[in-house]
Amino acid sequence: MTDTRQFEPMMHRALELALLGPAYGANPQVGAIILDKDLNVIAEGWHKGAGTPHAEVDALSKLPNGVPAGSTAVVTLEPCNHTGRTGPCAVALIEAGISRVVYASKDPGHESANGAKTLSDAGIEVIQGVLENEAAEQSVVWLTAMKKQRPYITLKWAQTLDGRTAATDKTSKWISGSVSREDVHLRRSRLDAILVGTGTVKYDNPDLTARKPDGSRCEHQPLRVVVGTSELDQDLRVFNEEAPTVQLKTHDINQVLSQLWDRGMRHVLVEGGAELASEFIKQGLFDEILIYQAPLLAGGTNVAVTDIGINTMADALTLEFVEVKQLGADLFIRAIPKERN
Ligand SMILES: NC(=O)c1ccc[n+]([C@@H]2O[C@H](COP(=O)([O-])OP(=O)(O)OC[C@H]3O[C@@H](n4cnc5c(N)ncnc54)[C@H](OP(=O)(O)O)[C@@H]3O)[C@@H](O)[C@H]2O)c1
Structure with missing residues (x-):
């Protein structure tokens, strides 16, 4: 079984990246990191506000030649599953050929949730809850708003x-x-x-x-x-x-x-x-x-x-x-x- 604690330092970094995005607006602050098969960081991304690419897509865009085999995506929020102004991140990760997705908070969004299921249905290893408490504290405003609608x-x-x-x-x-x-x-x-x-x-x-x-x-x-x-x-x-x-x-x-x-x-x-x-x-x-x-x-x-x-x-x-x-x-x-x- 994969030791999930090995992803904690990368999740800390992803949480830092998330804070580079705006705290206001409809969308959450999200950070993402892509690791190669040896868990070296090969790309970083974050969400810069509504209408701009989500963190996962931003990170993938830094790899113009595609992701190497066996890559892992470390994301602060469960990859989204719906098409809004941008496409679903779960699909973008599948199409990019990512092998494993690690995330902190579950997406409470009514329309956007269930990305984890889409990923695991596509045969991708999904690990959830890494630094979940830290992520929940950092995103308390957005998570509470989504929960309470x-x-x-x-x-x-x-x-x-x-x-x-x-x-x-x-x-x-x-x-x-x-x-x-x-x-x-x-x-x-x-x-x-x-x-x-x-x-x-x-x-x-x-x-x-x-x-x-x-x-x-x-x-x-x-x-x-x-x-x-x-x-x-x-x-x-x-x-x-x-x-x-x-x-x-x-x-x-x-x-x-x-x-x-x-x-x-x-x-x-x-x-x-x-x-x-x-x-x-x-x-x-x-x-x-x-x-x-x-x-x-x-x-x-x-x-x-x-x-x-x-x-x-x-x-x-x-x-x-x-x-x-x-x-x-x-x-x-x-x-x-x-x-x-
Ligand atoms: N120290 C501070 O941090 C601070 C901050 C703000 C204000 N203040 C002070 O507070 C004082 C003003 O406070 P205030 O209590 O008199 O006024 P307020 O709460 O600012 O305004 C009261 C008015 O809001 C409207 N209103 C809208 N929704 C309401 C609702 N659900 N229930 C009741 N009223 C509603 C009503 O006006 P309509 O008749 O127009 O419908 C009501 O008369 C000032 O002296 C100000 O200097 C201090």
Whole structure:
């Protein structure tokens, strides 16, 4: 029997290659490596975004004379089985004459799954699950989105030590410091859409763009989505030319998510305010919460989360801190929902 652990170093490399592709958009980040029969690396590839060749095909394209006999493909995701804008990778690997395929994560895609079966039906040795946990962690956004058939939802806010996201006069600018704000901009540049309620647009007049530390625009700008029925002044910053914007005149957040899903969006960031964020929490529609905790006290009633339908502590939602770090003078907390025992 083949010792699957021998492929772990190559899978580590394939996972690194995957990260060279864009984190946003409809398609996953995937890396692939082709090995000759002695397990030497002879080609590398990765997926550069929707409409471009998949990682396996990208790697095969680096071998214009074809693959040598006995070659292995090491791929971070099960090769796809369907024809979208590009052909099925399982078929491309079969036609190239690959002898063995090693992959990390199973493809949860409804249309694209089952590539492994196509490969083994064609007589190719298939090994699955090499560095599966590492791959699942790296691709948690896309894998979760495909499993839930809705975008991965990140809720984010900046708060004072007493849990206020705005002062009594509704101002919220400058709660968090510059290091925290840089972190937010970097995250924005890696996802598909930023959602805010009309209240935030009216009170804060935010830009909601992704910027580099020097103030210049990031190459990728997420779609700015304003949710709510109010008629808004088109001179507000969110409607400027810096990035695309839509206003969805509804309170139905499931409808909002399904419209964004249909546009190929797999990761959305809900940036507030409290009313909109609370609605996502109330409906259990979030995968992680990011809190930028500033060493300030503001008092007043503008709390981060309002009514989420919980009246007694025994019913409080339990989360788990998965990352806590200092960002300048602030504390960054990343929490995910925890299943109750
Ligand atoms: N510290 C932070 O991180 C942060 C971030 C954002 C905002 N803020 C602060 O938060 C304050 C604004 O928050 P907010 O809670 O007043 O406003 P919000 O949540 O931004 O907007 C509330 C509005 O969103 C619309 N809406 C859309 N879908 C909804 C739904 N499912 N349920 C309820 N409302 C929905 C409604 O407007 P329509 O009437 O138009 O339908 C509602 O009045 C400002 O003071 C701002 O400075 C702080």
